[in-house]
Amino acid sequence: MKKTIINPKYIYLLATLIGFTACNEIDDVLADNNMQEKMLPELTSGTADFSNYVSIGASFTAGFTDNALFINSQINSFPNILANQFANAGGGDFTQPLMSDNFGGLAAGGARITEPRLVFNGSGPAGLESLIGPVTVSTDIVLNKPTGPFNNMGIPGAKSFHLLSDSYGDLAGVGSYANPYFVRIASSSSATVIEDAMAQSPTFFTLSEIGGNDVLGYALSGGDGQDRKGDFDVSSYGVNDITDPTIFGNVFNGLVTNLTSGGAKGVVTNVPYITDLAHFTTVPHNPIPLDAATAGYLNSVAAYGAYNAGIVDAFAYLVANTPMTQEMADAEILKRTITFEASTTNSVVIMDESLTDLTALNPRLISMRQATENDLFVLPASTFIGTEAVPGNAQTVNGVAIPLADKWVLTPEEQEEIKNATDAYNAIISTTADTNDNIALVDLNAMLKELASTGITYGDYNLNASLVTGGAISLDGVHLTARGYSYMAFKFLEAIDNNFGSNFIDSGNIPNPGDYPTNYSHTLQ
Incomplete structure (x- = not known):
C-alpha cells in the first residue's frame, strides 16, 4: 500500500x-x-527476509540506558524500534525479556545485585532513590525468570568471547564468571548466547557493538584492569583487560559464520572510540579552586616543594649513573613537577605508571604528576575529587594532597591502547562485512565521532554527545537515550536499504524521533 x-x-x-x-x-x-x-513508494524488503529477526549484542542491543535496564528502555531499544518497521515488511513478532519494573536493577533471591537507574536531579545524574526514596527491585533472576525464546539477545556487559561461553548463564557464577542478565534469560545453565540465538533459526539478524565491552571494561576501570562494577554497573565481571585482537577476530568471524549458515542476512556494527563518550569527556582535568594561602602551603617544602626537589636530585643521579640523557631527564622533571596557584582551575594530582619508577632511590618519590588536558577522567571521579580521605582533615583532599589512583583516569598511553585495539577490531569487522554479501555494516564509530564533534540533525532535533543536554547520550555517559537509539535504528535501516535493496527510508518507514524521549522522569514506575 x-x-x-x-x-x-x-x-x-x-x-x-x-x-x-x-x-x-x-x-x-x-x-x-x-x-x-x-x-x-510502496515498501519492499528487497532480498532480506524479516520474518524472524533476532538481535545479538550487548548493552546497546538490550536497550540499557541511564545505567540500568528497565521496561521502557527495552521498549525503546534499537532492535525493538527496528522490529516495528520490519513488521511492515513481513516481520514477525519480536519478543523481549522485559524487566519487571521501570526502576531498573536486578535482585537474586531477594538480595539486590545491581542498582536502579539514574535520573536527573536538576543539576546532574543521581540515583533514582535519592529523589523518590527506597524502592524494591522486583526483577529477580532467581524468583521470576521469564520464559524464552527471546528475539532480543542483548546482554549488558557481554564481551565478544562471552557470547560463546557455556558458563555465562550459570547462576552459581554470578559475581565472577557469569552474567546475571544472561542467567535470567538463558535456556539452561550451560547454554551459550549464540546457541540460544541460533536455536530460533533467524532469517535476519543484527550483531551490534561486539567488541565495545572488550575495551570498555578497561576504560571504565581507568586502565587499571580492575573491575569497578561498584562504581559503574555494566555487569562486566572480572578483570577488565583489553581482549586480544586475534581472539576477537576468531570470535567475531565465528559468530558471523554461525548466523549466516542458514542463509540469513544481517547487519553488524563496528566499535566506536569509546573515549569520545561523555563518561570520559565530562570531568575536567583542572577543577580545583585554591586561595593564595592554600596554594602557597602546597608549594612549600612542607608539601610538594620537597617532592619537587627530590625529583630534581633523583634525575641528576640517573643522568650521572645511567644511559639517561639530560634532555630526557629535563622532560620528565617538567612533567612531574607539581605546583599550585590562587585560581579556580588547578589541575588534579594523579598517579601515572608510565613515569620512571624512582622509589628505589627514594620511596617517597612515587610516580605522580598533575593532570593535563590530554588526560581523561571517568564520570564517577566528579563526586570523588575534592573529598577528604580522612573526613575533617583538610590535608587529605583527594586529587590534591592525595593523588588520584589509576582507576579514576585514562592517561594518553592508556587511551592509545584502547584506540589501537579498537582499530584492530574494526579492521576485522570491515573485512568481514566487505567479503560477505549477506552482511551490511553500520559505522557506529563514525556516528559517535559526529555526535562528539559537530553533532547531528535528526528530524527536528539536534543531537550531540554532551552529558544531560546533548540528547543522544544517557545519564551514565556511555549508553544512548531512547532518541539516540532511534537514530541508531535509522542508521540500520539506511544500511539495510543500501545493501539489500529495501526502501525503508524512501517509503517513509522510519522512526519518528519525536516519539522517543531523551530523559525518563523519576516518576516513571
Missing part, C-alpha cells in the same frame, strides 16, 4: 478551499492549486 503525505502547511488552506468549492471534488481543488499529493 502506498502512503500519502500532505504537507501540514497546506491543511488550513485546503480546508478553506473546500469551503469555497463545495461543488468540486477535493482532487480538483488540489490540482487547480498545484498542490498534488506527495506519493511515497
Whole structure:
C-alpha cells in the first residue's frame, strides 16, 4: 500500500478551499492549486527476509540506558524500534525479556545485585532513590525468570568471547564468571548466547557493538584492569583487560559464520572510540579552586616543594649513573613537577605508571604528576575529587594532597591502547562485512565521532554527545537515550536499504524521533 503525505502547511488552506468549492471534488481543488499529493513508494524488503529477526549484542542491543535496564528502555531499544518497521515488511513478532519494573536493577533471591537507574536531579545524574526514596527491585533472576525464546539477545556487559561461553548463564557464577542478565534469560545453565540465538533459526539478524565491552571494561576501570562494577554497573565481571585482537577476530568471524549458515542476512556494527563518550569527556582535568594561602602551603617544602626537589636530585643521579640523557631527564622533571596557584582551575594530582619508577632511590618519590588536558577522567571521579580521605582533615583532599589512583583516569598511553585495539577490531569487522554479501555494516564509530564533534540533525532535533543536554547520550555517559537509539535504528535501516535493496527510508518507514524521549522522569514506575 502506498502512503500519502500532505504537507501540514497546506491543511488550513485546503480546508478553506473546500469551503469555497463545495461543488468540486477535493482532487480538483488540489490540482487547480498545484498542490498534488506527495506519493511515497510502496515498501519492499528487497532480498532480506524479516520474518524472524533476532538481535545479538550487548548493552546497546538490550536497550540499557541511564545505567540500568528497565521496561521502557527495552521498549525503546534499537532492535525493538527496528522490529516495528520490519513488521511492515513481513516481520514477525519480536519478543523481549522485559524487566519487571521501570526502576531498573536486578535482585537474586531477594538480595539486590545491581542498582536502579539514574535520573536527573536538576543539576546532574543521581540515583533514582535519592529523589523518590527506597524502592524494591522486583526483577529477580532467581524468583521470576521469564520464559524464552527471546528475539532480543542483548546482554549488558557481554564481551565478544562471552557470547560463546557455556558458563555465562550459570547462576552459581554470578559475581565472577557469569552474567546475571544472561542467567535470567538463558535456556539452561550451560547454554551459550549464540546457541540460544541460533536455536530460533533467524532469517535476519543484527550483531551490534561486539567488541565495545572488550575495551570498555578497561576504560571504565581507568586502565587499571580492575573491575569497578561498584562504581559503574555494566555487569562486566572480572578483570577488565583489553581482549586480544586475534581472539576477537576468531570470535567475531565465528559468530558471523554461525548466523549466516542458514542463509540469513544481517547487519553488524563496528566499535566506536569509546573515549569520545561523555563518561570520559565530562570531568575536567583542572577543577580545583585554591586561595593564595592554600596554594602557597602546597608549594612549600612542607608539601610538594620537597617532592619537587627530590625529583630534581633523583634525575641528576640517573643522568650521572645511567644511559639517561639530560634532555630526557629535563622532560620528565617538567612533567612531574607539581605546583599550585590562587585560581579556580588547578589541575588534579594523579598517579601515572608510565613515569620512571624512582622509589628505589627514594620511596617517597612515587610516580605522580598533575593532570593535563590530554588526560581523561571517568564520570564517577566528579563526586570523588575534592573529598577528604580522612573526613575533617583538610590535608587529605583527594586529587590534591592525595593523588588520584589509576582507576579514576585514562592517561594518553592508556587511551592509545584502547584506540589501537579498537582499530584492530574494526579492521576485522570491515573485512568481514566487505567479503560477505549477506552482511551490511553500520559505522557506529563514525556516528559517535559526529555526535562528539559537530553533532547531528535528526528530524527536528539536534543531537550531540554532551552529558544531560546533548540528547543522544544517557545519564551514565556511555549508553544512548531512547532518541539516540532511534537514530541508531535509522542508521540500520539506511544500511539495510543500501545493501539489500529495501526502501525503508524512501517509503517513509522510519522512526519518528519525536516519539522517543531523551530523559525518563523519576516518576516513571
